Amino acid sequence: MAYKNILVSLCGRGDEKKVIEASIKMAKANNGNLTFIHVNEPHAGEMSMMMNALPPKYTESDIYDRVSAIDEASANSSTITIIKSESIPKAISAAAEGQDILVLGHRKQNIFKKNFFDSVDEGIMNSVDCPVLVVPK
Numbered sequence: 001m002a003y004k005n006i007l008v009s010l011c012g013r014g015d016e017k018k019v020i021e022a023s024i025k026m027a028k029a030n031n032g033n034l035t036f037i038h039v040n041e042p043h044a045g046e047m048s049m050m051m052n053a054l055p056p057k058y059t060e061s062d063i064y065d066r067v068s069a070i071d072e073a074s075a076n077s078s079t080i081t082i083i084k085s086e087s088i089p090k091a092i093s094a095a096a097e098g099q100d101i102l103v104l105g106h107r108k109q110n111i112f113k114k115n116f117f118d119s120v121d122e123g124i125m126n127s128v129d130c131p132v133l134v135v136p137k
Helices: 018-029 060-068 070-078 088-095 111-116 120-127
Strands: 005-009 035-042 079-084 099-107 132-134
Touching: 005 018, 005 088, 018 035, 018 070, 018 099, 018 132, 035 070, 035 088, 035 099, 060 070, 060 079, 079 088, 088 120, 099 120
Parallel strands: 005 035, 005 099, 035 079, 099 132
Antiparallel strands: none
């Protein structure tokens, strides 16, 4: 199956070079269209009353910079979507409707996290209808 419409989920941590490279390679091999997506949590980038660190708020420009650092032509021809949502899996699942494949990265979890927490990646994979390519980070 040729994957023409490729959705690439980026968390924005900066460890996603392999994810971006794999998606660009797939798009070039299939003459496909890339859409990069990031989901900001509702309060990302804001000050916390509890003085704990909230996740940063990413913009289209931030994602463009990460993709263009690897392949500027692909960055220029791709679509970048930023969504605000409390549920990352639900937001990615909705965005994946009509896509041929979803590409995302996954970091191995230590034993503690593996036994007590579900990963966001697992939640995404359980909720999307299209095939998923998981790229180890």
